[in-house]
Amino acid sequence: MIEQSVSKRRRTRILAIAGAVVFGLAVVPFILYAAAFGWRSLTGDLGSESYLFAGRAPVAETGLSLHMLAGAAITLAVPLQILPPLRRRWPALHRWTGRGIVTLGLVAALGGLVFIGTRGTIGGPVMDAGFAIYGLLLGLAAIMAISRARAGEFAAHRRWALRLAVLILGSWLFRVHYVLWYAVTGGLWSNEGLTGPFDRVQVFAFYLPYLVLVEVYLRRATPRAAHVL
Ligand code: HEM
Structure with a gap:
């Protein structure tokens, strides 16, 4: 029995260290980039540097800049927020960080939606649809996570918080899918305008399959395991 719990603790520690290494090496560079x-797009003119800011559309471009800043902040905060030891030890910090993630999550979603509604994405209507659904789901998960916590329904709160965390990491996963695909195929079925068959699938595949996995996990997990998350 004691041996079992020691090996479980060791496994949890190894998983935590592996998670921290992956986050530090792979996610943090994306956060810094975003x-x-x-920041540069908000404080300077990037019109000649990026198609995203070449449209002379101040509302759309400000929305996009704010969404990148808010998106970077929540991508950094989310892994810390779901770590059970931090949550148990500093519940007040958990509540305040949670409020920050929900607020900035709504800024990221709304900023992206404003850009889609006023300028449209590079990939046209299919990409507009994929990213708009992504933004709406992220906004819904943020609102549900905080409203369930305020209602004292903590099991539902944890479920929505997990969905929110997966959606937030979706933006990073979108880039990871491209890096892996280009490394393996050299960019088959993909083009710069993001209108190739691979691109058409990708604009949904960076979040929908992961949400399905979360639902499968939530249905299979014992109440105790689901509580850990
Ligand atoms: C969650 C964290 C998020 C981060 C860190 C993030 C980051 C970024 C970055 C850095 C770009 C610039 C393009 C690039 O360099 O690839 C971008 C573009 C974009 N993002 Fe986000 N984003 C996030 C969430 C969202 C959400 C929720 C939406 C949905 C409304 C969204 C919609 C867009 C759109 C429409 C573009 C422009 C696509 C194009 O036409 O190229 N993003 N994002």
Whole structure:
């Protein structure tokens, strides 16, 4: 029995270290890129540097800059927020970080939606639809996570928080899918305008399959395991 719990603790520690290494090496560079891009686009003129800011559309472009800054902040905060030891030890910090994630999550979603509604994405209507559904789901998960916590329904709160965390990481996963696909195929079925068959699938595949996996996990997990998350 004691041996079992020691090996479980060791496994949890190894998983936590592996998670921290992956986050530090693979996710943090994306966060820094998004924050720097968002800041530079908000404070300077990137019209000659990026098609995203070449449209002379101040509302759309400001929305996009703010969404990048908010997106960078929540991508950094979300892994810390779901770590059970931090949550148990500093519940007040968990509540305040949670409020911040929900607020900035709504800014990221709304900023992206404003850009889609006023300028449209590079990939046209299919990409507009994929990203708009993504933004709406992220906004819904943020609102549900906080409203369930305020209602004292903590099991439902944890379920929505998990969906929100997966959606937030979706933006990073979108880039990971491209990096892997280009490394393996050299960019088959993909083009710069993001209108190839691979691109058409990708604009939904960076979040929908992961949401399905979360639902499968939530249905299979014992109440105790689901509580850990
Ligand atoms: C969750 C964190 C998020 C981060 C860190 C993030 C980051 C970024 C970055 C850095 C770009 C610039 C393009 C690039 O360099 O690839 C971008 C573009 C974009 N993002 Fe986000 N984003 C996030 C969430 C969202 C959400 C929720 C939406 C949905 C409304 C959204 C919609 C868009 C759109 C429409 C573009 C422009 C696509 C194009 O036409 O190229 N993003 N995002």
